[in-house]
Amino acid sequence: MRQKIVIEIPLHSAKYKRKILTICTIADGVTSVSFEREGKDRVVIKGEDVDAARVTECLREKVTKHARLVTVAMDD
Incomplete structure:
Protein backbone atom coordinates (compact mmCIF):
# COMPACT_ATOMS: atom_id res chain seq x y z
CA MET A 1 0.00 0.00 0.00
CA ARG A 2 1.51 3.29 -1.16
CA GLN A 3 1.57 6.10 1.41
CA LYS A 4 2.09 9.84 1.50
CA ILE A 5 3.40 11.06 4.85
CA VAL A 6 3.66 14.74 5.79
CA ILE A 7 5.83 15.79 8.74
CA GLU A 8 6.05 19.39 9.90
CA GLY A 47 6.71 4.94 -0.10
CA GLU A 48 5.39 1.48 0.63
CA ASP A 49 4.53 0.44 4.21
CA VAL A 50 6.64 3.17 5.83
CA ASP A 51 6.47 3.38 9.64
CA ALA A 52 5.51 7.07 9.90
CA ALA A 53 5.65 7.15 13.70
CA ARG A 54 9.17 5.70 13.73
CA VAL A 55 10.45 8.19 11.12
CA THR A 56 8.97 11.08 13.13
CA GLU A 57 10.52 9.72 16.32
CA CYS A 58 13.96 9.48 14.65
CA LEU A 59 13.66 13.07 13.42
CA ARG A 60 12.81 14.19 16.96
CA GLU A 61 15.79 12.33 18.42
CA LYS A 62 18.40 13.33 15.85
CA VAL A 63 17.34 16.69 14.39
CA THR A 64 14.82 18.64 16.47
CA LYS A 65 12.21 17.97 19.11
CA HIS A 66 9.72 20.04 17.11
CA ALA A 67 8.98 17.41 14.43
CA ARG A 68 5.23 16.75 14.19
CA LEU A 69 3.45 14.09 12.15
CA VAL A 70 0.71 15.90 10.19
CA THR A 71 -0.88 13.29 7.89
CA VAL A 72 -0.55 9.75 6.65
CA ALA A 73 -2.66 9.11 3.55
CA MET A 74 -2.97 6.56 0.80
CA ASP A 75 -1.27 7.87 -2.36
CA ASP A 76 -2.63 7.16 -5.83
Whole structure:
Protein backbone atom coordinates (compact mmCIF):
# COMPACT_ATOMS: atom_id res chain seq x y z
CA MET A 1 0.00 0.00 0.00
CA ARG A 2 1.51 3.29 -1.16
CA GLN A 3 1.57 6.10 1.41
CA LYS A 4 2.09 9.84 1.50
CA ILE A 5 3.40 11.06 4.85
CA VAL A 6 3.66 14.74 5.79
CA ILE A 7 5.83 15.79 8.74
CA GLU A 8 6.05 19.39 9.90
CA ILE A 9 9.60 20.26 10.93
CA PRO A 10 11.60 23.51 11.04
CA LEU A 11 14.03 23.77 8.12
CA HIS A 12 16.53 26.20 9.65
CA SER A 13 19.59 25.47 7.54
CA ALA A 14 21.13 23.28 4.86
CA LYS A 15 22.63 21.15 7.64
CA TYR A 16 19.13 20.38 8.98
CA LYS A 17 17.91 19.53 5.47
CA ARG A 18 20.79 17.08 4.94
CA LYS A 19 20.12 15.35 8.26
CA ILE A 20 16.40 15.13 7.53
CA LEU A 21 17.02 13.78 4.04
CA THR A 22 19.45 11.15 5.35
CA ILE A 23 17.09 9.93 8.07
CA CYS A 24 14.08 9.78 5.75
CA THR A 25 15.82 8.04 2.85
CA ILE A 26 17.27 5.22 4.96
CA ALA A 27 13.85 4.31 6.40
CA ASP A 28 12.42 1.05 5.06
CA GLY A 29 10.04 1.42 2.13
CA VAL A 30 10.73 5.09 1.29
CA THR A 31 10.79 5.84 -2.45
CA SER A 32 10.90 9.67 -2.44
CA VAL A 33 11.43 12.60 -0.09
CA SER A 34 10.65 16.24 -0.85
CA PHE A 35 10.44 19.54 1.04
CA GLU A 36 7.50 21.98 1.08
CA ARG A 37 7.72 25.57 2.30
CA GLU A 38 4.13 26.78 1.83
CA GLY A 39 3.68 28.76 5.03
CA LYS A 40 4.97 25.85 7.11
CA ASP A 41 8.16 23.83 6.70
CA ARG A 42 7.21 20.27 5.81
CA VAL A 43 8.78 17.05 4.60
CA VAL A 44 6.71 14.85 2.27
CA ILE A 45 7.68 11.18 2.22
CA LYS A 46 6.26 8.68 -0.26
CA GLY A 47 6.71 4.94 -0.10
CA GLU A 48 5.39 1.48 0.63
CA ASP A 49 4.53 0.44 4.21
CA VAL A 50 6.64 3.17 5.83
CA ASP A 51 6.47 3.38 9.64
CA ALA A 52 5.51 7.07 9.90
CA ALA A 53 5.65 7.15 13.70
CA ARG A 54 9.17 5.70 13.73
CA VAL A 55 10.45 8.19 11.12
CA THR A 56 8.97 11.08 13.13
CA GLU A 57 10.52 9.72 16.32
CA CYS A 58 13.96 9.48 14.65
CA LEU A 59 13.66 13.07 13.42
CA ARG A 60 12.81 14.19 16.96
CA GLU A 61 15.79 12.33 18.42
CA LYS A 62 18.40 13.33 15.85
CA VAL A 63 17.34 16.69 14.39
CA THR A 64 14.82 18.64 16.47
CA LYS A 65 12.21 17.97 19.11
CA HIS A 66 9.72 20.04 17.11
CA ALA A 67 8.98 17.41 14.43
CA ARG A 68 5.23 16.75 14.19
CA LEU A 69 3.45 14.09 12.15
CA VAL A 70 0.71 15.90 10.19
CA THR A 71 -0.88 13.29 7.89
CA VAL A 72 -0.55 9.75 6.65
CA ALA A 73 -2.66 9.11 3.55
CA MET A 74 -2.97 6.56 0.80
CA ASP A 75 -1.27 7.87 -2.36
CA ASP A 76 -2.63 7.16 -5.83
